[in-house]
Amino acid sequence: MKDMILRRIPVGTLGTNCYVLKNPGSRDAIVIDPGADLTLIQDALHRMDAVCRLILLTHGHFDHILAVGDLRAPNRAPVCIHEADAHMLTERDMFSAVIPNDPRPFEPAEFLFKKEGSYTAAGFEFYVMPTPGHTPGSVCYIFDGLMFTGDTLFKNSIGRTDLGGDEALLRRSLRALKNLPGDYDVYPGHDEPTTLSDERRNNPYLKNLQ
Numbered sequence: 001m002k003d004m005i006l007r008r009i010p011v012g013t014l015g016t017n018c019y020v021l022k023n024p025g026s027r028d029a030i031v032i033d034p035g036a037d038l039t040l041i042q043d044a045l046h047r048m049d050a051v052c053r054l055i056l057l058t059h060g061h062f063d064h065i066l067a068v069g070d071l072r073a074p075n076r077a078p079v080c081i082h083e084a085d086a087h088m089l090t091e092r093d094m095f096s097a098v099i100p101n102d103p104r105p106f107e108p109a110e111f112l113f114k115k116e117g118s119y120t121a122a123g124f125e126f127y128v129m130p131t132p133g134h135t136p137g138s139v140c141y142i143f144d145g146l147m148f149t150g151d152t153l154f155k156n157s158i159g160r161t162d163l164g165g166d167e168a169l170l171r172r173s174l175r176a177l178k179n180l181p182g183d184y185d186v187y188p189g190h191d192e193p194t195t196l197s198d199e200r201r202n203n204p205y206l207k208n209l210q
């Protein structure tokens, strides 16, 4: 799957990275974290001649999910999230008061990840690595050399833990990422892409983790 076509689309007021992933030779695409700006996501799908077949969420924070309802509707693309963050789709939260026309609550996710492992869907094979800490249900999605880290790991930074997170858990998750064998291209939930080897070397939060 090394030739996968990938687009990064910054969406919403926080510039959250939404990603569209497509196999060449197929129109089937995965959308990761449709956080807002449905029309930007649809434009990208259109330009890639792609159809959204699956929606993967790295966690349940509003800036990663607000376009879920509109994106899933036309093709009934199933929505997947870790079970510990599933309630964030179906409930409003403390941010609802400041989000204009908060579209939540959404229908429940079609599929809940409960454990680490390989999954196959929509012609894609990927590995789900639970990385709790930023939220209880944060996960990283790994596709053969590519890693989508949500708000767990950023270029030179890590996710905050003051919005329902757990610092000790995040440290443990980051240690697990750091100790993965080999290298990955890292596509975080905010800011620029990086690589795992660069983060092992340069990220002040990763450097000192044993």
Ligand SMILES: [Zn+2]
Pocket (backbone or CB within 6 Å): 059, 061, 134, 151
């Ligand atoms: Zn977040």
Ligand SMILES: [Zn+2]
Pocket (backbone or CB within 6 Å): 016, 061, 063, 064, 151, 189, 190
């Ligand atoms: Zn975020």
